[in-house]
Amino acid sequence: MGKKKYKLKIDRERCKGCLFCAEACPLKALSISDDVNGRGLKYVVLSSPEKCTKCGLCVVMCPDCAIEIVEEE
Amino acid sequence: MGKTYTRPNSMKDVLTHYCPGCGHGMVHRIICEVIDELDVRETTIAVAPVGCAVLAYDYWNFDTTEAAHGRTPAVATGIKRIHPDKLVFTYQGDGDLAAIGTAETIHAGNRGENISIIFVNNGVYGMTGGQMAPTTILGQITATSPYSRRSEKEGFPLKIMEMMAVLPGVTYLERTMLTSPKEVIKTKKAIKRSFKRQLDKKGFSMVEILSPCPTYWGLSPLESIKRIENEVVATYPVGVIKEDK
Ligand SMILES: Cc1ncc(C[n+]2csc(CCOP(=O)(O)OP(=O)(O)O)c2C)c(N)n1
Numbered sequence A: 001m002g003k004k005k006y007k008l009k010i011d012r013e014r015c016k017g018c019l020f021c022a023e024a025c026p027l028k029a030l031s032i033s034d035d036v037n038g039r040g041l042k043y044v045v046l047s048s049p050e051k052c053t054k055c056g057l058c059v060v061m062c063p064d065c066a067i068e069i070v071e072e073e
Numbered sequence B: 001m002g003k004t005y006t007r008p009n010s011m012k013d014v015l016t017h018y019c020p021g022c023g024h025g026m027v028h029r030i031i032c033e034v035i036d037e038l039d040v041r042e043t044t045i046a047v048a049p050v051g052c053a054v055l056a057y058d059y060w061n062f063d064t065t066e067a068a069h070g071r072t073p074a075v076a077t078g079i080k081r082i083h084p085d086k087l088v089f090t091y092q093g094d095g096d097l098a099a100i101g102t103a104e105t106i107h108a109g110n111r112g113e114n115i116s117i118i119f120v121n122n123g124v125y126g127m128t129g130g131q132m133a134p135t136t137i138l139g140q141i142t143a144t145s146p147y148s149r150r151s152e153k154e155g156f157p158l159k160i161m162e163m164m165a166v167l168p169g170v171t172y173l174e175r176t177m178l179t180s181p182k183e184v185i186k187t188k189k190a191i192k193r194s195f196k197r198q199l200d201k202k203g204f205s206m207v208e209i210l211s212p213c214p215t216y217w218g219l220s221p222l223e224s225i226k227r228i229e230n231e232v233v234a235t236y237p238v239g240v241i242k243e244d245k
Helices: A020-023 A057-061 B021-040 B052-059 B072-082 B092-100 B102-111 B160-164 B181-201 B221-237
Strands: A005-011 A030-036 A042-046 A067-071 B044-048 B063-066 B085-094 B117-123 B168-177 B206-208 B237-243
Touching: A005 A042, A020 A030, A020 A057, A020 B221, A042 B052, A057 A067, A057 B181, B021 B052, B021 B085, B021 B117, B021 B181, B044 B052, B044 B072, B052 B063, B052 B085, B072 B085, B085 B092, B085 B181, B092 B102, B092 B117, B102 B160, B102 B206, B117 B160, B117 B181, B160 B168, B160 B206, B160 B237, B168 B181, B181 B206, B206 B221
Parallel strands: B044 B063, B044 B085, B085 B117, B117 B206, B168 B206
Antiparallel strands: A005 A067, A030 A042, B168 B237
8 A cells, every 4th residue: 555645625616815825834835816716706726736745734724614635546 | 744634524515605814714614623523513502693603504514503693692501401411602703792792691601601602703793894893992993983993982892701700600711813823723722622611511611712804804814814913912812811620
C-alpha cells in the first residue's frame, strides 16, 4: 500500500470570496478568481498548488464549508 | 499533513443564506464539528433565535427548534427539564440575547439551568438592517446611531458576560473571536468545554463570540476581522471570564 495522498478541494459554488482562507494561509497559496461563480461571486482558487501543505488552516477559517481536504483517488 | 478535513456530518450539504464573511457560517460549522466529535448528533436539541440565524435548522443536521425573539433560554429551559439527558443549547445574536431577551438570559443563568448559550456578538441587528444593538461599541456608526454611539445619548455598550459572572448559577463564561485560525480553534475549544460541562451536569454556561458583520459594518470581510482585533476587543476582552470547578 502506497502512502495516502491528500488534496485541497474548493467548491466554487459554495465560496463567497471572503478570503479569510487566503489571509490565513501561511504560504499564500490561495487567491481570488478572475471570473464569477453561479451566484455572481468571485471565488477563491488554489493559485499555487505546489505551495500547499494541506495544513487545513483555510478550512478552519471558511464560513461556508467551501474548502475541504480530501484523499486523492 | 496526512489527514482529511471535510464538512462535519452535523452540517447539512446546503448553501447558507449568509453574506460573504459572515461569522454565523463559521460558528455553525464549529458547533457541528464539536457535536460530531462528542458524538451527540442524535441527542442534541438546539434552539434557534430570531435574527440572521433564524434558519439555522435548515443548516444543522440535528433537532433544532425555533423560539420567539429573545426567548430561546426560556424554551431551552423547558426542553432541558423534560429531557435532562439531551444536550440543549441556544444560539443567539446580540440583539436577541442582550436586548429583547435580556430577562430570559439573566433568569436562565440565575436559575442555573443546565444549558449552553452560544452568543454571537456582531454588535448590530443584522437581520433587520444593521441597527444599533445594546452591544454596539462607542463610536460605532449604525443605521440608528448615525452620529455614532455616544455614551451620553445612546448609553454604554452592555457587557452581558461581565454581568452574568456575578450570578452564582452561572458556572462557565468565555469570550472568544473569529479573527484567525488560532482564535477559531479557541472558540471551538470553548464551545466544546461548554457542551461537555453540560453533559457532566455542571450547570449554566455561555460562550460569547465576537463575530464579523461585513455588510452592516460597511467593511470588507478582511477589514471586519481587523476591526474586531483593533477596536471591538478593547471593549470586549477575550478569555475565560468565569469557570467554576
Ligand atoms: C418581537 C419582535 N421584535 C422585533 C423583531 C425584529 N427583529 C428581527 S431580528 C432582530 C434583531 C436581530 O439581531 P441579532 O440578534 O443581533 O442577530 P443578527 O441578525 O445580527 O445575527 C429584530 C429586532 C422581531 N422579529 N420580533
